[in-house]
Amino acid sequence: xxxxxxxxPQGQAVQRALPRLGFEGIGDxxxxxxxxxxxxxxxxxxxxxxxHEMAETFLANTVIEDFTVKVxxxxx
Amino acid sequence: xxxxxxxxPQGQAVQRALPRLGFEGIGDxxxxxxxxxxxxxxxxxxxxxxxHEMAETFLANTVIEDFTVKVxxxxx
Numbered sequence: 760x761x762x763x764x765x766x767x768p769q770g771q772a773v774q775r776a777l778p779r780l781g782f783e784g785i786g787d788x789x790x791x792x793x794x795x796x797x798x799x800x801x802x803x804x805x806x807x808x809x810x811h812e813m814a815e816t817f818l819a820n821t822v823i824e825d826f827t828v829k830v831x832x833x834x835x
Numbered sequence: 836x837x838x839x840x841x842x843x844p845q846g847q848a849v850q851r852a853l854p855r856l857g858f859e860g861i862g863d864x865x866x867x868x869x870x871x872x873x874x875x876x877x878x879x880x881x882x883x884x885x886x887h888e889m890a891e892t893f894l895a896n897t898v899i900e901d902f903t904v905k906v907x908x909x910x911x
Binding site: 760770773776777780782784785786787788789790791792793794795796797798799800806809812813816817818 | 836846849852853856858860861862863864865866867868869870871872873874875876882885888889892893894
């Protein structure tokens with residue numbers, strides 16, 4: 760996600776459109792990206808550390824974006 | 836996220852780039868969008884139903900995208 764201090768014109772456009780479409784009560788909208796990575800092998804601490812490094816150096820632009828890494832069981 | 840049967844060229848490009856950058860062991864990458872909505876007032880069932888409708892009719896393109904709605908406590 761864009762850092763809180765970075766302007767998010769896409770999110771703002773969505774927020775402004777909502778009341779027009781009949782959706783009230785949304786104070787703020789921020790738009791961001793998500794990546795789903797399918798990990799081969801066990802998701803242990805070493806794998807997580809690697810994925811964290813991957814996110815930091817490659818997937819996110821840490822000058823303007825924050826990121827979090829979450830582990831989910833494979834669906835299906 | 837794009838539905839599993841929909842081609843995701845962005846995700847594929849990321850996946851192909853990872854080994855070149857020294858990151859092995861990622862079987863698949865899918866890229867998608869996320870929206871953070873700040874809800875005014877209680878996030879009760881009525882609010883969640885509204886947000887679900889909002890996602891379905893406006894935020895996601897349900898022809899090619901799946902979506903999930905998750906509730907998180909406000910950070911900070």
